[in-house]
């Protein structure tokens with residue numbers, strides 16, 4: 288199969304997000320083993336400028352869809368736009384980041400094209416011309432391996448699991464497409480509350496520092512925030528502290544929260560319940576700080592310190608700041 | 613307004629899931645199965661809307677093994693009117709085939725409002741809802757934490773929560789939503805509900821012939837993590853942790 292690989296390039300309206308570069312990296316590897324070409328697609332506000340910034344990242348063509356129906360933040364018109372580009376170029380594989388946005392579009396595009404789908408892949412390989420996808424299931428308690436049997440096929444890529452493409456390649460052609468027609472079924476946004484400060488999405492952060500009930504109260508979470516800042520990471524939380532209202536649900540890591548795969552995950556005052564592990568056990572390195580030497584979190588941690596977070600975290604923050612200077 | 617909840621039967625979150633030696637599935641011995649967490653929230657909201665006379669009929673739809681009768685009966689005991697069970701006849705069913713089967717059933721049911729979980733907590737795919745919306749041509753909103761409508765209305769109003777932002781969205785009917793935590797807190801079944809559920813209609817049907825787009829090669833245990841290292845007690849261990857982060861993990 289000569290592959291025509293289309294990568295959905297997620298942006299924040301201004302710049303490409305890191306998972307987009309990982310998508311292009313995965314696409315380049317696939318094109319190298321299958322033979323074929325890589326395309327990118329950017330939709331919505333700022334798409335033209337974003338496409339320019341991706342021009343040297345291995346794609347032959349970058350497709351841009353702006354204005355009209357894709358001016359909305361709602362996913363459906365963006366899904367129709369990606370599906371239309373896929374059809375036009377005869378895409379065989381369509382790659383999405385397994386971010387909040389990417390997961391949404393993957394389902395819509397696959398549904399519209401009648402395509403198959405594998406979400407949240409942590410590995411893709413090609414064996415005898417067949418594309419083989421590896422993905423964690425049952426909250427990381429098992430690994431599923433599937434072979435792609437029919438194309439087109441949509442694959443979601445777990446952030447931090449594929450090497451990002453190197454910039455500096457040949458410039459891609461940039462092709463503009465008309466936005467898809469509005470549909471009678473389109474929903475409309477009546478009101479929208481955007482958070483004041485936009486942080487990196489937990490799922491794509493390279494470093495995550497999470498706090499749990501061991502912090503004793505929301506007033507102590509500044510310890511976790513300071514440690515995250517000192518490491519250049521993002522704050523996460525256990526469900527216990529989210530349910531208690533100390534932290535927003537968007538920060539919850541675990542089976543009923545976010546799944547993260549960072550380079551470094553630090554768990555502070557988190558016991559390591561199985562539902563929490565479900566969301567972070569694929570981190571490359573896990574550090575646990577807990578006063579109970581028997582806490583289950585130490586069973587999966589790569590490095591552990593037993594002791595009081597109120598003593599250890601400030602010392603660690605100070606040492607990290609000192610190490611930086 | 614006919615509300616249909618797509619409900620998946622999944623292993624309990626605390627279940628000790630073990631792949632079978634032949635890699636074709638999981639050991640079901642000793643594993644407790646439940647209604648997938650977000651689907652249970654969906655059921656609750658659908659029942660509430662029926663109690664408020666907004667929804668006139670509720671149906672729960674499940675593609676799953678024969679044993680899923682238990683979870684379907686539970687949904688009926690909670691207050692759902694009817695159940696449709698597409699009885700699984702395959703060892704492996706992939707998301708596109710699942711969506712194809714469910715879409716056909718939803719067309720037959722003439723659903724006005726379809727609830728899905730944002731993801732099923734076993735395969736963690738988070739794709740079936742979006743697939744269904746496109747296959748059916750319904751309006752779509754994901755990560756819904758609030759859903760309201762007036763009796764006889766031609767639309768529903770939902771709040772969706774995405775990456776810290778909240779959007780209030782009006783969706784023309786027919787509509788499909790995917791449920792995020794916050795929509796509703798599931799109730800417990802009452803004894804009266806359990807008695808009544810035994811007499812409620814539960815239709816069993818073949819799922820239909822939609823092809824898989826992928827083959828299952830294997831299901832295997834995750835790679836074991838290398839044994840961890842305790843760096844010591846209290847603040848005294850901090851210098852060693854900083855060294856490790858710099859020299860071994862390379863994050864500084």
Ligand SMILES: Cc1cc2nc3c(=O)[nH]c(=O)nc-3n(C[C@H](O)[C@H](O)[C@H](O)COP(=O)(O)OP(=O)(O)OC[C@H]3O[C@@H](n4cnc5c(N)ncnc54)[C@H](O)[C@@H]3O)c2cc1C
Pocket residue numbers: 498499500501502524525526527528539540541542543544545555556557558559560561562563566576577578579582594595596597625649
């Ligand atoms: C269906 C279902 C879904 C769930 N989904 C999730 C999910 O997505 N994410 C999630 O996290 N949980 C989830 N849970 C909840 C999970 O079972 C646990 O209850 C939760 O993870 C516990 O949070 P915790 O570790 O913060 O609290 P605890 O279990 O109370 O642990 C607190 C830890 O802090 C330590 N500690 C106390 N004081 C200090 C101190 N001064 N210094 C250092 N350490 C200290 C203690 O030793 C203890 O280990 C789910 C549960 C169910 C049933």
Ligand SMILES: Nc1ncnc2c1ncn2[C@@H]1O[C@H](COP(=O)(O)O)[C@@H](O)[C@H]1O
Pocket residue numbers: 617618619620621648650651673674675676707710714727728729730731732733735736737738739740741
């Ligand atoms: N076999 C199934 N039967 C009924 N509903 C399902 C099934 N599989 C998925 N769904 C629905 O689709 C949602 C998302 O599932 P998934 O895409 O598999 O993560 C679930 O929460 C259910 O609402």
